Amino acid sequence: MDKTSVYRGKFFPLIRLFALSHTHAALFHSCSASTSKYYSLREKPSVSRKHKVVIFRDFRHVNNLNDAVCVFNQMVQTEPLPCVVEFAKLLRVMISMKHYSGVVSFFGEMRKLGIPFDEYILTIVINSFCLLGCAEHGFSVLGIFFKSGVQFNVVTFSTILRGLCEQNKIKDAMWLFNKLVTERICKMDEVMFGIVMNGLCKQGHTQTALSLLRIMEQGDTKPNTIVYSIVVDALCKDKMVGAAFNLFNEMKRKGITPNVLTYSSLVDGLCKFDQWEGVRLLLDEMMYVNVSPNVHTFSMLVDAFCKKGMVEDAVEVLTIMIGRGEHPDVVTYNSIMEGYCLRGEIDVARRILDSMIDTGVKPDIFSYNILVNGYCKQKKLDEAMHLYFEISQKGLKPDTVTYSTILQGLFEVGRVECSENFFTEMENAGISPDIYTCGIMLHGYLKNGHVEKAMSLFHRWEKQKEDTNIFIYNTGNGGFFRIQKLDKARSIFDKLYTIGLHPDAITYNITVNGLCVEGLVDEAKELLRKMEDNGCLPDNATSNLIVHGFLKSNKANEAMAVLKEIIGRGFPAVKDTVSSLIELLLLIGEGPFLLNMIPEFHLRNEK
């Protein structure tokens, strides 16, 4: 019988008492072995009833994996064994040092040696698996709970749920969550709800999160500030700022106080919609209820102004925040840099990078990526490359975005071979291309006329199905149309359905436009009908593309029928489309039709 089996079964609580008295002996033992630098008396002391000896292990000197291994080896050789709590402390230190697999192997060693463990140790092990990116291994640790009779708690399951959510396995998380609820496996708390709701929101299931909030209201665990804030933020990100404000007002009515995070989410939502007056009112309210805007809040404002090209206003926000004692950080400065880059004032941006360092704010990889992009957009590829080399010199590591940005820049100026070499450099550096990189490579090849290369890349990525999204297809589709590989484009479109990817408005637009340019009226017509059936209503771009497609193909007459049809179904025309349309109608002598349509345009534009 191995040592762990002693701790199994229903007698566990009794045995735990035994283990505890064991522990005191261990503490005494470690006191006598006080030659070790890892033991000290500085922490709040615990007094052993038996020996009246004051002792605590101190792990502050454990600074690397090597230290941890030494301490661990020493601990397991100590006779009698140190307390479970001591092992838990060591494992926590290892997590803070990011030695997650070390935690797992220490735990394996502990089991082999029959060292007792408790729910805290097991939860730390689960957390390590999660941080290693394999949350599903957490389930096997759950097995250890059942086998050893250790009682789990809310935190155990919250940890697994958080891990699953972070790996975007929201379905698995929901399955577990439902099981916990329906089988009453453990008591729910606000934190667990928060974790699941946050996971749902991050995966775009805001409405499900909202219904969970409603369920909470009916139950014993009432939603708190954080739970409300999670949904408020998600609604803002879904561009449903109105709904977010409804929820915000509702929580205030119910006496749940919004905090700086709640307010900041709303400020950001309003900024993205240019609702400056609303922003002003909200900031006033914050002052009134004594919730101070912090560096996040101010950075959102700074970023919003910069993205609109209003860098002067952004700088004014910067002055205000400094005046209020809120220190701008790397994110704030990065936004300012981007603001200048967007206006083409890359040299100013470059100077900000240098002045950041003077104020004690260290640039990060974002800072460099912003500047690299600035140079690329100005087609200053040599400067961009120079900056790329500077990144490593500054002790930073170029990431996927850095490489993608430069690849895009190289393609843009037609340096296809450089792009190819740089792509190889990226792979050699161990940076794997993501969906952006794929799109850039595909589009870059197509734009520069390398159809075959684009095709082979396309097929390579297509096979790695889990990485495929609609974007790659849209890029391929548009490119293949542009170079008149109609069959290819058509087959890509058809394939979307078979692999279960849903075409979006852009997919339809690209394809409709491609068909129009080719003068394939019937097919375009067919597709528009499909578009409507699939709930993808034609948007401004659709109408523009159709009109331009027709004009380009000089097949105005045949195409006019399609236009009439979509106008009849509700043409979401905007001004620039209308002018193109007028051009087309006059071209084919459809003046009377045009006159009929004018009131129609007015009606729709006013809606």
Place this chain on the structure above:
DNA sequence: ATAGGGTTAG
């Protein structure tokens, strides 16, 4: 357990 910044397609 919750908030801010960088790269893609029509």
